[in-house]
Amino acid sequence: MALEPEQVGRSKADLAEMLRVLRKQAGLSQARLAARCHISQSKVSKLETGEVTPSLVDAELILRAVGAPPALVAEVTALARLANTEWQAVRSSWRRGLDKRQAELAALEADAVELRYFLPSMITGLLATPEYIRASLDHVPGDTARTVARKIERQVVLYDTSKRFTFLLTEQAVRWAVVPPPVLAVQLDRLVSLSQLSNVRIGVLPLSTPITRGPMNTFTVYDDRLVTVENFTGRIVFQDARDIAEHLEIFDQYERHALFGEDARDRLREWASCYR
Incomplete structure (x- = not known):
């Protein structure tokens, strides 16, 4: 259907x-x-x-x-x-104000204990430097200063040790040139730093990793109760248990191939050195 x-x-x-x-x-x-x-x-x-x-x-x-x-x-x-599915058009978010969308995301993050982020194309705002956030909003109409501020405010949730975060990033997401090379190197340094938080796991999927299933969409799983899937024109919110289970299974497939810990940090440092 x-x-x-x-x-x-x-x-x-x-x-x-x-x-x-x-x-x-x-x-x-x-x-x-x-x-x-x-x-x-x-x-x-x-x-x-x-x-x-x-x-x-x-x-x-x-x-x-x-x-x-x-x-x-x-x-x-x-x-x-x-x-059990909800469609949220991106243009509707623009009209309401993206800072309001940040408040909604903060509420989702506050209610969840285990959060999983699959990032095949770009670095998410929770992990981003202010320069990266500003550049990533360049295509959005109007003044985005408040949205940038709200995104940065949301990052405090990473330091809440009652929550567990797992971020899976493809090499493309990490290395996509949203900002100039020296600024991107600083962004990669931030990923290395955040990966050392006790409740934050950052996994990377190098392009050389053999994976038969292509990464199609950015998605976030909040516990086992809700999934948001993003595309160019908006986001789909799934609340049905089967849809959630399928996304958890997909996440698990990619997680098994990802580099974590020192392996991930070594790869991130290697990529960062390319931009310095």
Whole structure:
């Protein structure tokens, strides 16, 4: 099922209505359906009114309980996945102000304990120097001074030892010339420094590393509850458990190939020396 941004909000109401109709067509009360699915009647009520968005597991339990045919199972499952997905257009973020987006990211970081960042193209703001941050916002319309300041403020979260961070960067992400060579060398020095924090792991994936799966998108996993995936025109937020599990599996595949610790620092220092 293709993800059309305008469908995302509507899909939640459509899914709630469809589940209600299926229950009635099966001749089941909310109480009987709840008993078959081993969930509470109040949850069934909230799913049917749209107060609670069904996960894929919820949808599959109900579909089995009402004896839905395969074609309908496929349709409702696709709708459930879409209902657990959110599209955030980058131009909308620009209109609201990117500093507000920084506040949202700070809230996500504050709520999470384990954070995983897959960075195939550029260095993320949490690891970036002020010069790198300013240069990376060069294409954004308007005054970005407040956004730069907010990005730098967010970096304090790295020193919260109750949290664990893992950053995976490809060689392209590390060496992409966002800033002039001498400034990029300083940025690489910062990566070396941050990698020595006890709760921060920075892994690098050299281009010479044989990996059959190409790195397609930047994504961040917050614990096991939410994933954000970025592209040129915006970001997709996945909250369904299966989507999250798939991204964790992808992250694990790349993590197994990455250099960490002194191996990563030696490679970063080697690349930094090329720019001095």
